[in-house]
Amino acid sequence: MLVGLLVLPVVCTVGVSVRDSADWLLTEPVDLGDLGTPQRSRILAADNSLIATFFRQNRVDVKLKDIGKNVQDAVLAIEDARFYQHGAIDAKGTFRALMSNLNNGDAEPAQGGSGITQQYVKNLLLVNADSEQERTEAIETTKGRKIRELRYAIAVERTLTKPEILEKYLNVTYYGDGAYGIEAAAQRYFSVSADKLTLNQAATLAGVLKNGNLYNPRRNGEGALKRRNLVFDRMAELGWITPQVAEAEKKKTLRLKLKETPNGCTNSKAAFFCDYVQREILTNPIFGKTPKERERVLWLGGLTIRTTLDWKVQKAAAKALRKHVPEINRDKKAAAEVLVRPGTGEVLGMDVDRALGDNGEPGKTWINFAADQDHGTSIGMPAGSTFKAFTLAAAFEEGMPIGERITAPSGYTPTGFRDCKGRDASDYKAVLRNSAESEGGRSFSLLTGSWHSVNTFFLKLEKRVGLCDTIKMAKKLGIRRADGRPLTENPSFTLGSNDVSPLRVAAAYAAFGARGKYCEPIVLKRITRTDGKNIPVPSAKCEQVMDKGAADAVSHVLRGVLTKGTGQGLGIGRPAAGKTGTVDDYAAAWFAGYTPDLAAAVWVGDPRGGFRHKMRNVCLPTFCGGTVYGASIPGPIWQDTMEAALRGTPESYFRRPPSEFFSKGSGEDSVKMPDLRGMKVDEAIRRLSALRIEFRVNPVRVFDDEYKDGEVADTDPRPGESIDPGDTDLLVTLTVSKGRDPAHGDDHGQPPPPGDTPFETRRPRA
Template sequence: MSMLCSVDTSMIGAGVRRGGVLLKLFGLCVLAGVLVASLMLPAALGAGAAVNQTSSAMARMSKSLQKARMPLTTKVLDRNGDPIAYFYDDYRVPTSADEISDTMKAAITAVEDKRFWDHNGVDWQGTMRALATNLSSGSVEEGASTLTQQYVKNYLVHVVADTGMERHEAKETTIARKLREARLAVELERTMSKKEILTAYLNVVPFGNQTFGIGAAARTYFGTTPDKLTISQSALLAALVNAPGALNPNLNPEAAKERRDLVIDRMTEPGNKIRITEEDAERAKSKPLGVLDPLGRPPSSCISAGGSATNGFFCTYLRNYLNRVGFSDRELERGGYTIHSTMDPEATEAAKEAAEAQVPKRSENIANPMAIVEPGKDSHKVRALVANRDYGNDASKGQTAYNITNRVAGFGAGSVFKIFTAAAAIQQGWSPEDTIPVPSSYTTYEFGHGQEWTMHNAEGVSSGSRSLRKALATSPNTGFVWLLERVGLNNAVDMAKKMGLRDSLSQKVDEEGETSPDGELTRAQFIKQSEQGSFTLGVHKVSVLELSNVMATIASGGTWCPPSPVSSMTDRDGDPVEIEEQPCEQAISPSTAHGLAQGLADDHKAGGTSHAAAEAAGWQRPLMAKTGTTQNYRSAALVGATPQMAAAVMTYADGPPYDGICVNGSAPPYQCGNTVGNLYGGTIPARTFYPAMKKIHEGLPVEQLSSIGKN
């Protein structure tokens, strides 16, 4: 070593003037000597406290390297077991030694560490050869890190390091880092087999394009698995390890091919444990790069997930839901979970088709989202979250990245909120057959702070007393304000929150009742304190998923459950992962749920507000439903459920101008340019709801509403 490292120090000044090359070479010489000394250091120093601490830290890191618990991709599956999304920071596919082709092992050792099978972690012969080559050329042309050392470095950089600063320090060219890598490499060679080290290396090394490890690289670049990699494919992937960015085969194919062919030539050289013939090499070099374009790496985003135009809303809800129950984005992107979601692709497709048929995705500023929830006493499974919009970032293509299917919208659901007044009445002993008065206008002082408040019925709603059941189907404003006076505003608001409006009514609001994170009151508290009798007319903000879950609560015999997008979840080892979500609770009594199911049973029948749409769709099943429209026709909704499935549709302006919405027969809706419109819950929402729900129920037995709250 002394002969190789005897550099004329007078040359150093000139070396600095030539870019510091000779200084770097001198550093390599010093490093080689220090490496040897450092490997003997623990024995020489004995058992001092500092050495004990260093040795202990090394032992812990060595064990970590042996286990190689790398960040892994989280996979989201639909209810049929098909993937709909992936979450990852770095794309990885764990691969065992038996799943990696011999050609890949041959390629990587030939170009990165020809003596891999012979050295003990640090290749002293290779180090001396590299020093000699570099000194004779006057430049740093050859490195000497073994695959074992490279594995240590890559693991520290891409697995252990959490921050950009830590990653920078882990790959900084310093003697201290080289010493640590060398000592860990020697330790690993004592505790792991060569086969284990090579496999671990091939599972952690970066191949560019956010792809790490040979399993992910084979899929990303060639759409195949590592066991099927050919000589030319293996050589290209081994080439990328040298400089993944500069050798990107889609951006710099000439450089990538040159490096690939170099690797192929190296694979023919004597001394390789696995060697190819000259004939094999020539055939491999004649092959095109054959890289996929676009690359086969699955996207790590709900926006670009497979089928994201339809699945993106559900994907985003699921991710946010998991965040709320304790799984951070970092955990999801590194944990390697398998999430079995509740998403029903058939229901999703039916709902998407119906939503877009009524409001084309490019309709300016008109949203038409639909949410479908499966009722149950143990869980409320979210089966579909869709909209007329596609999920994405390009508004010109009718896309939105706002999750309008579960986000609290800027508008209300209109007379749908009469359900909560009816629920409060039934809970207090009213029957769906009890009669309420329905004058053409009604004046109250109770909700006007001592002032008169007079309301009228919507156009087409006749006056005259009728049963609560008939009132729910025909939706008179006057009768329900009269009923609200008797059951109590506070009771109706509490009923709404219990049944499912937990997000919207818990939002903080300012003194004007507008959403504000700095507000002192919740929306529910504000409505009560300001005595807003208009609550029963549905003027307050709500989300379509909340509305669907309200109907699921009724269909579940009064049992509220959080609308869950997850059926089960396992960790990287296949063990179950517990999700601590809110427990289900008996929100309203079974008898109240039964009464509501009977009271809401006529909306789709002759005289009901959604009869025309139900008849046009050929709806035949028992159904509880309610429509609603807000003032000036700015939004409308329909909620409905059978004992098997609950759903809601809400149509509203999702961008300015927020004018009334017009519906011209079966033609697309548009904003009228003033406050006049003709949107009702029985038009676009109902025309979306019935075709979708009919298709979703195909093949299911017909169940009666009389069973609700009775079993």
């Protein structure tokens, strides 16, 4: 108070009394309690392991009880030995220093007089400065700044105890090399926590406090040693350690064990997932009204951000992507994959086959091809035939049976289409064709048309269902353009002409796996502030957007894609469904597939532009020389990922669709019953098995004069009759001859043949 009264008349307005000056000094600043130390935020996986840290200042606040006594004694000895004896101002030290500094004018102070409380205030104002002007004001060498510090110091001493002030001081101060606070400094220089620092280590860090840049132990070992030794001399002078201990410690060399704390996503093992989380916080108003507020909460708020990431799934995706499309490849192709848990919206894995970094460096990119533009700057890519699933879903939602058949022409001019505003969306000049000429002019069911991914079939199906109904179904399943613009409503919608992200496709297919329950993709589970309170996070907003039976019908059809369709051979050893996607003119290739437990979408293309750099004559480690289809590279990436991600997980099964979806049969192309007469039973069964149908055999033994004993005399169905391969309850009756009837004579006294053989069940061979 004495020092304040001495100085205030000099710095205050003329005419203000000393009494008023004293009142002003003792008035508590109203904004003092609003200031806190910037903290580093952590992004954690679902198992609470670290994904990444974010900070402007690398700081982790710790309680005083978690800061070793060695540290407290060393800091007090060199900075403010009388801290527990004086108030906000150490009158002796401050008066002595102030008089000396006033005589020196505004030049660099000849000596300091700030106690720990004042230093805490100065550092607190500095770390909370938002502008260069505020930073300058916080450290400027003027009487005005000193008086401001005194005023704040008085307020601090009124509201906090001495141990609380010391704790805050040790947490706020800068220790050089990017380490703010004693915990970060202990980890940075010695790779230990603050409560594990030895006396020598504690003295080293205490010495750094005078100037974190000048006495940085990593950059200036000699200067750090001199400061450390000065701390030991001061501790011995105070009687806090013996002279012998001080001398012994001073002889020790400086032994650093440096530990880096990566900042941001670039060094994370899940860099693109991390980047997505970062953008979710920076773009979502739930975390702040303005971009500046959201940036502060992430980089300075000390958040603990728990996410949905599953390392097993993430690592499976990363390995599969780089196996098939390495970071650096001759053709400069890229790949991305997203995996979502059905029924929850939880994104379990997200990766791109590149490192997150400067686009100009080989094998790196800042663009997250897995996400939408607002979460990764990607404008999306056409998804090709993966969109046919949405037309199929719309057809089943309207009650169309699986066996409904449509003739698919070789070429189709889309006329009679209307968008969701009722406008004519026809393209009278275009002739859209199939990817294989052999597919034209044939009749397909919803089953076989999907298996073979017939373009003209789906265009006609889309017209029958309604273009708008198809678009509405896609929207209900979360499909939107990656660039944020409205979906393009034209007949090519079902062929995947809109630019979308793997994230959106994965989430849509996850809804099929969840029997029509769509959930918005989410990556955040819980965000906790430093005070232990939770910040609300976006909800998955799960909703039943499809009839369960219709969704089951979609899964029933898409399962066959992996066994009898364009994705044949991409099974994963458990019930699964999926759809290939080859973009027009081979601009890109996709695969989307799922089980009831996990859904994934894979894109492979060229970041330079797929229509300029097509997926032809591509040579990659697992595919070289030809045209890339959905089953060529994306399919195997999906297969490898799913097998690894689901390894050890119990199998889950799809539901059989309701019987009304089979009102027109199974939808499989019928086959003719072969003529088995005259064959032995085993030979007849092998012939039936070659048809790749499921059947049961009912052998009936009869006497027959025309066929020998053991030969097939007749069948039911009769030779030449149509058989529905999808009939899982097909019963084939084989009438087997027992030879001539003894009643007709000439039986030569032969005993009767053996009795009937039991039922046999045969399934198609692989």
